[in-house]
Each structure stands twice: as structure tokens, then as C-alpha cells.
Amino acid sequence: MSTTLFDEPGPRARRHIRVATVAGTLAAIALAVLAVRQFAANGQLDAARWQPYATWPMWRYLLTGLWSTALAAVVSAALAMAFGLVLALGRLSHQAWLRRPAAAYVEVVRTIPALLLVYVVLFALPRYGLDLPLFWKLVVPLSVSNAAAFAEIFRAGINSVERGQTEAGLAVGLTRGQAMRLVVLPQAARRVLPSIVSQSVGLLKDTSLGFVVSYAELLYSGKVLAAYNGLLIQTYVVVALIYLVVNASLSKLARVLESRPALYARRSARA
Template identity: 85%
Template sequence: MSLLFDEPGPRARRRIRIATVAGTLAALALTALAIRQFGANGQLATERWEPYATWPMWRYLLTGLWSTALAAVATAALSMALGLLLALGRLSDRRWVRAPSAAYVEVVRVVPALLLVYVVLFALPRYGLDLPLFWKLVVPLTVSNAAAFAEIFRAGILSVERGQSEAGLAVGLTRAQTMRLIVLPQAARRVLPSIVSQSVGLLKDTSLGFVVSYGELLYSGRVLANYNGLLIQTFVVVALIYLAVNASLSKLARTLERRSAARA
């Protein structure tokens, strides 16, 4: 059973099924209406979609996808490293370590990532800190996502039974060795699905790269649409690429969650 909410009863499950069916039908109706409008305005004409059956178009978009992947991987690596340090800081016995870590997490979690991007883009250069284009996107996303990863790691550490730490201390390990050799490996396995799910959101956050003119997928699509005038077709293709990538990561998260549950 979930620790976040009560298991729904028969009536609640029936209402959920009815709402799901109604929402699905509404989405299908809106999709059909949109397709009809596109057809009425000539947006479904073959000649407007033919350019996306050519390799140069896909090479340009895949280059943007590669830039998106680079930014996402760099942000994920830095965010997880900083998030782990913050999680350990929040669990520290020393108040001078615990208080700043908690303050960072609580403050940054409520600050929009876009605002952090604007700070790096406009505020820091006034003080002589003008970062390269790549880091103008990666740094604010790292600052933002580190708080989320910190809470994920902290939850994973707290989920490990207290007896595991006590056993490590009983055989002569220090607290640091117990955390590194016993607690963290178990916590990492438990939070792996949550890490993948957070990475999906992180990947979508890289679309903020258009603010700093970083050549990620959405910015590449915008440039391409301005060049060929195929606005709707371009952004439909870009949306499908995002959908394929995020759906794959979401499926990976669900697979890892099922395996973790089965192992438990």
C-alpha cells in the first residue's frame, strides 16, 4: 500500500475509471477537431510534410537532440552529485552543516528554473561572470534539480533499516564507512526508479535552452520553422521526438520499479 495516500475503495475506483474514460474521450475529440482544422487549412497537405522524409532535416533535428542529451547528462551528473552532498548534509548531526543544506533545498525547490536561467543570463555577467553558452543552461538546471535529487536521496537513505547502520558500527566501521559501504548502495537501488523519473523532468527542462540560444532540440526546431515556414509540421515532429524519448525513459522507470518491488 502507498504511504502517500489511502488505497481507493470500490466507489473511488469506479469514479477513477469513469474520469479516465471521460478524459480519454475528451482528448480524442479535441485531437479529431484539431486534425479537422489542420485539414481545412491545408496543413495536412503532402507537400508540407515531405521535407521531413529527407535526411538533411532529420540530421539537423538529431543534432539538436544530441545537444539536448549532452546538456541533460551533464546536468544529471552534477545535480546528483550535489544532491547527494545536500542529502548527507541534511542528515548530518552537525547543525552548521544541516541548517544550510536544509535552507538550500527548501528555498531552491520553490524557485522556478526559468528564473535561475535569467539570473545566470542577465545578472551574473554584470558582476564579471559570463559563462559559456552550454553552462548558461547547465548551471541553473543543476542548481534547480539538485534540490529534487537531494530529497530523493534523503528518502532513500531514511528508508534503509536502522539495523543496517547499527550492524556496520558494531563490526568496527566508522559512520562514514557505514554510510558509504552499507547504507548508500541499498538506498541507491531503492531510489533508482525515482532518479530515472526525475531525469525525465530534467530532460524536458533543457527546452529552456531557447532562452539562452543554446542549440538544443526545441531551439533547433524553432530555427528550422523560421527557415522553412512549416511551423506546425516542425513542432509536431519535435513533440513526437520528445514523446518518444520521454516515453522510453518513463518505461525504464516503471521497469526498474517493478523489479525493485519484486526483489523486495
């Protein structure tokens, strides 16, 4: 059964896509060449400006910021996934008093930018006597924001499991809750694992909002470092490369996980 959400492009559409891809690639290369030429003309490519980043103290400071980024991302993802699973089960509940609040939360929070939630935690909550530690001023809004996205991922995964799986669990004497926990959820979790990793990549990038609350994540560490050594362009290029390596690695992991079911299906067909 096809899983595409749109019609397959025809020959003309594929030609247009190829032309647009080539044109976009050439434009990006031209901009990159222009940027490099401007940097060279202004002395930004001089070896002396990049030499500090060949020393361990610089990298130790940036890696400390990367560790803080990873810690905030992991804790936020764990909380968001746990709350998102509860919301997904609530939206699928037959009880209206569970289904409607869960649906309202997901639909409302998905429309609110994460930055706005950071400002709420940073400025609004302390006025009511709730002044969270610095770490949680970043983690809480990210968890609240991403829980809605994870809820939809889990709900889609649960709905993708054939209804007969639940009926089979009920037929062998399981309760509906046991059938969900023991039969449906394990299958749904495997199916949505690539989407979970992809959402986690977005969450990792959202940790850059830590500069708003002065949390010493990677971007904020780069800002402090650039203010200290005056190497603004060099610092942010190095920070961007670190983000690129980390996010590309996670994206590659998501693609590998996404390809595994198809690989297993081909192996089963051959067996």
C-alpha cells in the same frame, strides 16, 4: 508493509475514477479529431508540407539538436546528483552547521522556478563579471535547481534503509562514515533508482529552456528550422514526437526499475 501515501479507493471512488478517465479520454479524442479536421481544412496535412521531413538533412539537423539536448541533460543530471547527494548527507548530519545550510538551500531552491535561475545566469551574473559560456548558461541553472530535488530523493532513500544496517556496520568496526558509504548508500541508491530516472526525465524536458539562452537544443533547433522553411506546425509536431519517444522510453525504464524489487521479492518467496 504498505507503501501507499493515501487510503485505497473504495468501490464508489473507483467508479468515479473510471468515469472520469473515460470522460477525459473521450474529450482528448474529440479535441484531437477537431484539431486534425482544422489542419486538413487549412492544408496543413498536405503531403507536400510533410515531404521535407522524409529527407536526411532535416533529420540530421534535428538529431544534432537532440544530441545537444542529451548532452546538456546528462551533464546537468551528473552535477545535480553529485551536489544533491552532498546536500542529502548534509541534511542528515548531526552537525547543525552542516544540516541547517543544506536544509535552507533545499527549501529555498525548490520554490524557485528553473526559468528564473536561467535569467539570473543570463542577465545578472554578467553584470558582476561572470559571463559563462553558452552551454553552461543552461547547465548551471538546471544543476542548481535539480540538485534540491535529487537531495530529497537521496535523503528519502537513506532514511528508508533500516537503522539496523548502520548499527551492524558499526558493530563490525566501521566508522559512521564508512557504514554510510559502504552499507547504507548502496542500498539507498538501488531503492531510489526509479525516482532518479523519473527526475531525469523532468530535467530532460527542462533543457527546452535552452531557447532562452539560444543554446541549440532540440526545441531551439526546431524554432530555427520552422523560421527557415515556414513549416511551423509540421516542425513542432515532429519535435513533439521526438520528445514523446525519448521521454516515454525513459519513463518505461523507470517503471521497469521500479518493478524489479517486487519481482526479486516474489522469486525469493518461491525459492
